[in-house]
Structure formats: structure tokens, C-alpha cells
Amino acid sequence: MAIVKPIYLFANWKMYLNFQESVKLAQALARADKKLPRYIEQAIFPSALALSAVKTALKNTRVAVGAQNFYWVDKGGYTGEVSAPMYKRAGCKYALVGHSERRHVFNETNQDTRRKLEAALAENLTPILCVGETQKERMAGKSVEVLEIQIRGALQDLKTNGTKQLFIAYEPVWAIGTGHACEPHHAEEMHEHIQKMAGGLLPKIKLVILYGGSVRPENVAEYLTQKNIHGVLVGHASAGVGSWLKILKKCYV
Ligand code: PGA
Numbered sequence: 001m002a003i004v005k006p007i008y009l010f011a012n013w014k015m016y017l018n019f020q021e022s023v024k025l026a027q028a029l030a031r032a033d034k035k036l037p038r039y040i041e042q043a044i045f046p047s048a049l050a051l052s053a054v055k056t057a058l059k060n061t062r063v064a065v066g067a068q069n070f071y072w073v074d075k076g077g078y079t080g081e082v083s084a085p086m087y088k089r090a091g092c093k094y095a096l097v098g099h100s101e102r103r104h105v106f107n108e109t110n111q112d113t114r115r116k117l118e119a120a121l122a123e124n125l126t127p128i129l130c131v132g133e134t135q136k137e138r139m140a141g142k143s144v145e146v147l148e149i150q151i152r153g154a155l156q157d158l159k160t161n162g163t164k165q166l167f168i169a170y171e172p173v174w175a176i177g178t179g180h181a182c183e184p185h186h187a188e189e190m191h192e193h194i195q196k197m198a199g200g201l202l203p204k205i206k207l208v209i210l211y212g213g214s215v216r217p218e219n220v221a222e223y224l225t226q227k228n229i230h231g232v233l234v235g236h237a238s239a240g241v242g243s244w245l246k247i248l249k250k251c252y253v
Contacts, residue, residue: 003224005039007251008167008210008231010128011238012045012068012096022050026057028241033061037252041231043094044238048082055091066094066128069102072112072119084116084123095120096233097127098154100173104134110153117154121161128167128210128233129154131194135174143172144193151194155201165206168194169233175213177236184222184229187211191228217246224251 017025026044036042043064046054055065071081087095096102097120098113113129120127131154133146151168160166170190175182182190191209198207211223212233223229237243 003221003251004227004230006041006230007039007224008041008043008208009248009251010043010045010066010094010169010210010231010233011244012099012212012233012235013047013239014068014101014235015047016236016239017047017050019047019050019053022046023053023057025239025241025244026054029063029244030058030061032245032248033058033063036062036248038062040248040251042248045094045096048087051087051090051092064093065091066096067092067125068096069099070095070116070119072115074119084119084125088123088125093126094167095125095127096169097129098150099130100132100171100176104173110150113150114154114158117158121159121163124161126163126165126167128169130169130171130212130233132171132173132176132213138172138174143190147190147194148197151197152201155198158202160202160205163205165208166198166202167208167210168198169210169212170194171212171233177214179214181214181216181219182211184219184226187223188226188228191226195228215247217243217250220247221250 045066045068067087097116102108131150133143137146208230210231210233215232215234
């Protein structure tokens with residue numbers, strides 16, 4: 001089966017790279033961008049510290065940048081936080097919302113995720129809503145139920161501020177950073193559920209659904225040939241020039 005186009009290849013650099021490493025990788029991506037076909041939509045989520053320099057390195061390319069995280073209030077006494085309008089002003093197109101590490105390491109709730117989603121939309125920052133079940137929930141047969149709670153909490157009665165398209169990333173917690181990727185056919189089934197649930201809540205909006213969790217050059221094509229998988233959100237393998245370029249190449253050769 002052919003790869004479904006356009007393809008969204010999103011790189012979540014997490015806290016893997018320092019400033020210098022980030023700029024170096026962005027420069028390599030700027031060089032590689034010249035060869036990429038236009039159906040590849042690439043976005044980089046660097047650390048807040050490196051964002052502006054990464055944006056400069058990617059000037060005159062088609063590679064977008066995004067925020068890994070932000071606070072839902074626009075401005076004020078919130079030490080250590082960065083707001084959605086600040087990211088927007090710094091040139092971000094996208095923002096991750098509700099990433100598993102935010103939910104499980106930093107105890108962010110579905111309500112926090114909802115607030116961030118609203119703050120991003122109000123700023124015309126395109127959110128990528130991340131959802132996914134833990135291993136415990138999976139073993140208890142609760143995967144679909146958990147996704148439903150996360151999706152309903154985020155999207156029910158959401159004011160979409162004229163947005164025509166919404167991104168959702170299915171990232172099973174047990175597959176993130178573990179090397180145990182979700183089997184592509186199983187991911188496809190979960191994407192179908194997400195499409196139905198989110199599509200029912202926001203019938204007028206086009207959904208773009210990404211898979212994330214131990215995506216590597218060896219398995220990326222298997223995800224992208226699934227009907228309801230429109231792209232991937234990659235962590236570890238996106239933070240090294242060799243592995244990320246291999247992932248890009250799998251999408252056009
Ligand atoms: P991983 O992370 O590719 O390192 O599993 C994915 C993610 O957290 O977005």
C-alpha cells in the first residue's frame with residue numbers, strides 16, 4: 001500500500017539537545033529540506049531556549065517550528081513559564097498539548113490540557129492534542145475508554161476559533177521512549193476510534209491523526225501506509241541527524 005499524502009513528520013526534541021546541538025541539527029535539516037518533496041510537512045519542537053536560533057537556521061525552508069509546552073495564561077507572575085502568545089510571537093506554528101510526559105511526569109490533568117488547547121486556539125497556534133493509555137490501563141482493557149475520556153475532556157463544546165483542521169497524536173504511554181512501538185495495525189484501529197470519537201464531537205473539522213511512540217527509520221513506513229495514520233510524532237529518533245534523515249528518506253524513496 002502507498003503512503004497516504006500529505007505526510008506530517010513532527011520532531012519532538014524534548015530535553016535531549018543543548019543550544020549548540022539544536023542549532024547544528026537545525027542547520028542540517030535546512031540543507032536536507034531542499035531535497036524534500038512538497039507533500040512532506042515537517043515541524044520541529046525544540047527547547048524554548050533554542051527556539052529562536054532554530055527558527056533562524058530554518059529560515060527560507062518549509063520546516064515549521066512549534067512549542068513543546070506552554071502555560072495557558074497570556075502574561076503575568078508565573079516564574080519559569082512561557083505563554084502561547086510568546087511562542088506565537090517567536091514564530092511558532094504549532095504547540096504540543098497534553099503530551100504524555102506532561103500528564104505523567106508533571107501531573108497535568110485533562111482540565112489543564114483543555115485550558116492549554118483553548119489558549120493555543122485563541123492565539124492561532126495549531127495545537128497537537130496528545131492522547132494515549134498507560135500500560136496498566138491497556139492491560140485492564142481500558143485503552144478506548146481512556147482515549148474517550150481524554151478526547152471528550154479536550155474537545156467537547158470546544159470553541160475552535162475558525163480552525164479548519166485539528167491535530168491529534170495517538171501516543172500510547174507504554175510505547176514512548178521504550179523501544180516497544182505499537183504494532184501498526186493496532187495503531188490503525190486506535191486511530192479509527194479516535195477519528196470516530198473526535199469527528200463526532202467536531203464534525204466540521206478535518207482531523208489529522210499522528211502516531212507517536214518508538215517510531216524509528218525501520219518502522220516508520222509501516223505506520224504511514226495505514227489509512228488513518230497521517231503522520232508521526234517522533235521523540236528520540238528525531239534528535240539525531242542520522243536517524244531523522246533516514247526517517248525523512250523513507251517517506252520519498
Ligand atoms: P519516542 O517519543 O519517539 O522517543 O518514543 C515520542 C514522543 O514522546 O512524542
